[in-house]
Amino acid sequence: MKQFDCVVVGGGMVGAASALSLAELGLKIAVIERSEPKAYAPEQAFDLRVSAISLASEQLLKQLGAWQQLQQWRSCPYKRLAVWEHEQAYTEFNAEDIAQSHLGHILENRLIQLSLWQQIENHPNIDMFCPESLVSLQQKATHAELTLSSQVIEAKLVIAADGANSQVRKLVNIGTTGWDYAQSAMLINVKTELPQQDITWQQYFQTGPVAMLPMPGSTASLVWYHHKDEITRLAALSNSNLEDEIQQHFPVRLGKVEVVAKAPFPLTRRHANQYVKGRVVLLGDAAHTINPMAGQGVNLGFKDVKALQTVLAEAIGNGESWNSPSVIAKYEQKRRKDNLMMMTTMDALYFSFSHVSPLAKFARNAALSLVNKVPLMKKKALAYACGI
Numbered sequence: 211m212k213q214f215d216c217v218v219v220g221g222g223m224v225g226a227a228s229a230l231s232l233a234e235l236g237l238k239i240a241v242i243e244r245s246e247p248k249a250y251a252p253e254q255a256f257d258l259r260v261s262a263i264s265l266a267s268e269q270l271l272k273q274l275g276a277w278q279q280l281q282q283w284r285s286c287p288y289k290r291l292a293v294w295e296h297e298q299a300y301t302e303f304n305a306e307d308i309a310q311s312h313l314g315h316i317l318e319n320r321l322i323q324l325s326l327w328q329q330i331e332n333h334p335n336i337d338m339f340c341p342e343s344l345v346s347l348q349q350k351a352t353h354a355e356l357t358l359s360s361q362v363i364e365a366k367l368v369i370a371a372d373g374a375n376s377q378v379r380k381l382v383n384i385g386t387t388g389w390d391y392a393q394s395a396m397l398i399n400v401k402t403e404l405p406q407q408d409i410t411w412q413q414y415f416q417t418g419p420v421a422m423l424p425m426p427g428s429t430a431s432l433v434w435y436h437h438k439d440e441i442t443r444l445a446a447l448s449n450s451n452l453e454d455e456i457q458q459h460f461p462v463r464l465g466k467v468e469v470v471a472k473a474p475f476p477l478t479r480r481h482a483n484q485y486v487k488g489r490v491v492l493l494g495d496a497a498h499t500i501n502p503m504a505g506q507g508v509n510l511g512f513k514d515v516k517a518l519q520t521v522l523a524e525a526i527g528n529g530e531s532w533n534s535p536s537v538i539a540k541y542e543q544k545r546r547k548d549n550l551m552m553m554t555t556m557d558a559l560y561f562s563f564s565h566v567s568p569l570a571k572f573a574r575n576a577a578l579s580l581v582n583k584v585p586l587m588k589k590k591a592l593a594y595a596c597g598i
């Protein structure tokens with residue numbers, strides 16, 4: 211039976227990053243992933259699944275050696291971020307406000323995963339099992355036993371990075387609290403007539419926001435949040451009919467667009483009741499699924515990765531047992547409050563902007579104008595969003 215220090219279930223962005231960060235500590239790691247990401251080719255169209263990657267996440271990807279490859283493939287930095295409901299309350303943040311050259315990058319999820327996989331391939335401490343899936347998991351006194359479809363392996367610690375519907379979380383009976391939002395989102399890749407590559411913006415409506423994330427060249431990723439039924443209707447339209455709807459409902463600053471690809475996504479909030487149970491630790495979407503309105507989901511997952519690496523490194527440095535319950539508990543202490551705060555902030559935004567009363571509308575626009583006018587507030591809000 212093969213024995214590992216840590217087995218990471220799920221080789222997505224968070225799982226792959228955690229495998230590398232734990233291997234950096236000298237631990238022997240296995241990654242279990244059921245499907246291999248498609249290799250990159252420059253002629254490929256942009257994927258629909260993209261993420262706004264914060265400065266903090268960029269630091270982690272640099273540390274893990276993945277950043278350089280991502281820059282060579284494709285990425286789009288942005289240095290301005292705008293939010294508004296009423297045009298008079300238009301609020302723009304600039305990288306200069308926090309003395310940075312940019313606020314983040316828009317990157318395709320698959321390319322982030324692939325760039326991390328490249329590093330994993332070259333790492334002597336990591337074994338990749340793919341395609342492979344977990345059948346069962348048993349926690350024993352000295353280790354955990356993972357039955358895979360082709361073999362059984364052992365680990366001192368199991369990292370569940372298997373996404374929002376985490377099988378590991380279910381196998382060890384960790385419950386969740388949460389709900390499905392009344393809104394869904396549609397991701398739409400477009401070619402843009404106007405160049406607007408240095409800004410990402412979001413305008414709020416009572417039915418949900420519309421957002422533009424810049425992509426390399428004259429392309430962008432649009433996100434349209436609306437009631438589920440309306441998103442179902444929009445997703446069924448032909449590309450040219452959808453273009454007409456976009457012209458009617460997105461702000462004029464978008465200009466003319468040509469729809470290239472589109473797909474709807476449900477929106478869920480879910481928070482695991484505990485991040486640690488015995489030898490199992492939850493990371494990323496397996497621990498928390500957040501409304502993507504402010505593009506924070508994977509950024510929180512990368513903060514989990516960094517926090518776990520930090521507590522294990524401290525234990526190793528102090529000569530403690532790195533996988534003892536008291537060490538692992540520190541990971542949950544570090545991350546739970548921060549994740550909950552971000553989830554609650556997103557919900558406050560979601561519910562406040564869905565409110566139809568004129569008083570609520572006045573209050574939220576006044577709040578946005580205030581943030582725009584008070585430099586310290588603006589700086590703090592921006593630093594929080596960038597994860598620094």
Ligand SMILES: Cc1cc2nc3c(=O)[nH]c(=O)nc-3n(C[C@H](O)[C@H](O)[C@H](O)COP(=O)(O)OP(=O)(O)OC[C@H]3O[C@@H](n4cnc5c(N)ncnc54)[C@H](O)[C@@H]3O)c2cc1C
Pocket residue numbers: 219220221222223224225242243244245260261262263319342343344371372373374376377378395397475476493494495496502504505506507508509510511
């Ligand atoms: C519409 C939308 C827009 C978003 N925009 C942003 C954004 O701008 N910025 C941002 O930070 N976040 C964004 N997010 C959130 C972000 O996509 C997620 O937080 C992120 O994908 C979670 O990464 P993960 O690695 O934890 O999970 P996943 O990406 O779900 O990866 C899980 C991996 O585990 C594998 N797996 C699952 N079960 C098993 C099993 N039993 N055995 C083996 N392998 C398994 C899967 O194949 C997959 O590779 C958005 C989400 C949505 C829905």
